[in-house]
Amino acid sequence: MNKPYQKPAQDEPVWWFVISAGDILVTDDKQIPHGYLSELPMPDLREYKTVFIGELRERHCYLVIADFGDTNFSAVGDFISVRELITKDDDALFAMAARAKQVADFLATHRFCGRCGARMQAVDWELAMHCHSCQHRCYPRISPCIIVAIRRNNQILLARGKRHPEGLYSVLAGFAEAGEALEQTLAREVMEEAGVNIKNPRYVGSQSWPFPNSLMVGFVADWAGGEVRIDPFELEEGGWFDINKLPRIPGEGTIAHKLIMRVKAEIDQERNSES
């Protein structure tokens, strides 16, 4: 079994996920640094915390935690937002970058025990922080968040969030609250944000969303009643859009895009079977 603080072998080409203040190091051609350490212009990594975080395309992946404003990696490339790694054809790479960002954030925010205040120690056989004073143990926090595309005949409900770029519309989303099943989160969030009832929710897929630690759980559901009333505290505007006359929507590679395309596929399929 691989342990979190094992070191890469000298003769092993690996993926290096270097995180600084939540951003990730990429080479000049926007790739994650990959290969033998001796062939990359990296600083001396003994000065840095490195964590084994998994495998990508049969190569080991290591997180390297760099300082805020660290310039020692400038010969390799630049730090960019992990968002820029979302593409339509490499879910696995984005997922590993999402993991690297979240593990770095976890280690940075769990240096002291939340129960008794003592310094915490990294567990050597699993990714966790442990307090030897009171035995409190913490794991990386993951926050489940539903995201749902709501369909009414040939239309889809889209809304513009207050932080969305101008003209960009997306599906509804919201965090699960303590004690809720996701079915309850779906019904509550959709009612709160848009004032409508839904039925027949169907699970489509999920995506780790490391801003900072969401797990987006994606559904398609059918409208079951109610006029759209957009919550002005969370959303700018929203309403029903013809599936063939969509506004600007989130890019390929996002779960939001996948859900919108799923609704379109359902509608297209029904039209084809009718004709």
Ligand SMILES: [Zn+2]
């Ligand atoms: Zn403690």
